[in-house]
Amino acid sequence: MTVLVTGGSGIIGRPLIDLLLARGQRVTALCRHPEEPDSSQLRWLTGDVSKPLLGLPDEEWQQLCREVDSIFHLAARTDFKGKSLEEYGAVNIEGVRHIKELALISGAWLHHVSTAFVCGDWGGEFREDQLQEGQGFHNFYEESKYRGECVLREEPSPQYTVYRPSIVLERRPTAASISVFGPFVFLDGVFRLCLEGAKRKNRLKTLRVEGNPRAHLPFVFNDDVALALADLAEKSGDHGKTYHLTPAVALPNDTLARVFNQAFAREAVAWVTAAGVEKEELTRPEKILSKKTKVYAPYLNLTTTFARDNLEDSLGKEVLPAIKEEDLLSAFIIFLSTKKELDRGVSHDEQFHLERYFTHFLPQYTGKPLIKNLASLSACLQIEIKGYTTWTVTIMNGILIRIARGSSGNFGYTTDGNTFLQVASGKMSPQQGFFQGAIQLVANPREALRTATALEEFFREYPYHFEPLLAHP
Structure with a gap:
């Protein structure tokens, strides 16, 4: 069995392909600019759903028509920047026509990924069996996805199932x-x-x-949507329906x-x-x-709700649960931590002061409370300084216990030498370094951010003085 996935390099396509491969499927992935090599079970095609024959040479198209048994159509233009419906039409409307043609010729089942926002400005609850309700739309993206679903309903029609995810977030954004x-x-x-x-x-x-x-906002994570897609596709008895891939609670x-x-x-x-x-x-x-x-x-200002009767009948009420605050926070912090790559080396002066800080200055506080009135702070954190080394600092009930060279912390920070020394001198707060992209959080972003906020008081009260160094670029 060969499964075609369009939009294979997208935020849902990537985890979906991983799931299909893990379940023993042979996958052909189509996108405009493949970046991954083929493997024994995965073949990448350079194509474009907006073009006839998906932009493939005739021989490739004919081979696809012979081999494909199932199609996941994810390719779409999803931004809101377009100024007209025509800007979205090539991919989100004509692209559906071209995929529909492939499904009709091959006899493959078409799993079409739309959006819950085909509801447009519908007020109240929108059911899975609703589509053409005379609704208006907030933008041309919504309208184009609506019209794409309408194309599927036109005769002749292939065998198809429609999936409508709501607001999809990457769990590990870049x-x-x-x-x-x-x-x-x-x-x-x-x-x-x-x-x-x-x-x-x-x-x-x-x-x-x-x-x-x-x-409210109906957020769902991309890997959870991919899992729901894969699970529903395996239930052949439930094909031919429309499923809202929306959270149980927005x-x-x-x-x-x-x-x-x-x-x-x-x-x-x-x-x-x-x-x-x-x-x-x-x-x-x-x-x-x-x-x-x-x-x-x-x-x-969204108050629309999405019924999930078909989804829950097939996969249960537990599928796509309400998104957890800590998971959303982790995704946000991961995104913020990508704002700048750290590639700056360490100068001789910086190395001297870094070594002095960790081997002479900081050890004088061992066994002492680091921060007044914060006896609850306990952490084992690592500080990686690019071009220098990594130190692990252990704090127990607000007291500095241990400073050791090496990486053995439960979470930590990556930065360059000059940034760390500016923080240690009280010239820059950890938050400033974070906002500037000069400090990245490692492992447990939430705990790392909380601890950095607490340590800001220590850096202010016990600054390391190295004025000559601040003249270096």
């Missing part, structure tokens, strides 16, 4: 995730504004974001704001209603953020 969906665009916007404030040594005030704190907006603030270790954002904006005009940074994220504004 710096490129800003191009995928809104939450990372918001994070990037707040990050840049905080960075600008840090450069000016001016702590940015809480940013007000227009939205309804009582509304994430409230006030929870989203709380997680944002935890990621930045400060009160970075707060919701404000339209009436609140009229009462007090947005500040310049708030206007910048509002402009950058304008296309996502309708989703910050």
Whole structure:
């Protein structure tokens, strides 16, 4: 059996292919720019669903028609930047026609991945059997996916199943995730504004974001969606239906704001209603953020709910549970930690002062409370300094217990020598280094961020003095 996956390099396509291979399937993956080599069970095709024959040479097309038994159609344009329906039509509408043709010729079952937001501006609950309800749309992406589903219903029609995920987040995002969906665009916007404030040594005030704190966002992680797709596809008796791949409980907006603030270790954002904006005009940074994220504004007032009757009948009520705050926070922190690659070496002066700090300055506090009134702090953390070495520091009930060369901490930080010494001197807070992308969190991002916030007081109260070094670039 050969399974074709279009959009194989996308955020759902990648984990779906891994699952299919793990279950013994032979997979052909199609995308415009394959970056991975073929293997015994996986073959990559360079193609384009917007073109006839998927942009393949005739011989490749004919071979695909003979071999494929099942098709997962994930390829789509998912951004909100388009100014017209035509900009999305080639991939999201005509692409469905071309995949539909392949399914009809090959006799393969078509698993079509749409979006829950074909509901458009529908109010209240939207059922899995609903589609053409006279709804309007918030953007051309939504409308194009709606029209793509309509194409499937046109005769002649292949055998198909429709899957409608809601807002899909990468569990382990990268710096490129800003191009995928809104939450990372918001994070990037707040990050840049905080960075600008840090450069000016001016702590940015809480940013007000227009939205309804009582509304909600139906987040689902990409690997959970891929698992649901693979499991449903194996249940041949449940084919031919439409499934909402949406969470059992959507994430409230006030929870989203709380997680944002935890990621930045400060009160970075707060919701404000339209009436609140009229009462007090947005500040310049708030206007910048509002402009950058304008296309996502309708989703910050979302009250639509999605029925999951078909999904729960097939996979149970436990499938796609409410997203956990700690998992969302971890994804946000991972994204923020990718904002800058660390490749700066260590100068001779820096190496001298780093060695002095860890072997002479810091050991004088061994057996003593590091931070006043924080006896609850216990941690085994590692500090990797690129071009130098890694040190592990153990703190128990607020008391410094041990300093050792090597990597044996439960979490930690990666940075360059100059950044660490500026933090150790009290010239830069850990948060500033984090916002500037000069400090990356390792292993347990949440615990690393909490501990860095606590240690800021120690660096301020017991600064390491090395003034001549600060002249180095």
